[in-house]
Amino acid sequence: MSSGPPTPDSKSGWTLSTSQIIDAPVEKVWETLLDFPSYPEWNPFVRKQLVKDKSGRLADPQVISQGAVLDMTTHIPHTMDDTAKPTKAAATVTIVDNENHRVSWKYKFAFNWLLKSVRWQTVTATEDGKAKYESVETFTGLLVGATKSAVGDNLQKAFIAMGEALKARAEESS
Secondary structure (H helix, E strand, O other), X not given: OOOOOOOOOOOOOEEEEEEEEEOOOHXXXXXXXXXXXXXXXXXXXXXXXXEEXXXXXXXXXXXXXXXOEEEEEEOOOOOOOOOOOOEEEEEEEEEEEOOOOEEEEXXXXXXXXXXXXXXXXXXXXXXXXOEXXXXXXXXXXXXXHXXXXXXXXXXXXXXXXXXXXXXXXXXXXX
């Protein structure tokens, strides 16, 4: 596994990315990003994200760790309206680097050769003391084209909306 996020121009499949400059300390943005229980309050894309251990038991407390399973409820297209039809997804956490403020997970699909997906999220400091949030997800496999056609535009918009919502949440509480 690589040590950092894939580049957005990956030729091996399809890559989505977004970034957001946030007027808040890096630690505040990182805390907000990893505060999964608060997602229903502010995140229009990932409406619910639960941390489970490898056996499927709910982690208590809800703290992300390498090897944990994330059970997600997403809205594509993004919306805060919980009457909208959700999409369920599960992912295995591959990297949690609190020192460098980066996290990665790979989604669990029945047949990885058909579709595989890896998501990275990072928070870095800017020269002027703000934080830069970046999210990159790369899809590979035989179903990349069909997946991109089916959800591509709405998924990209959802990524952007999550970044904007993270910005608003971190800035309001810093």
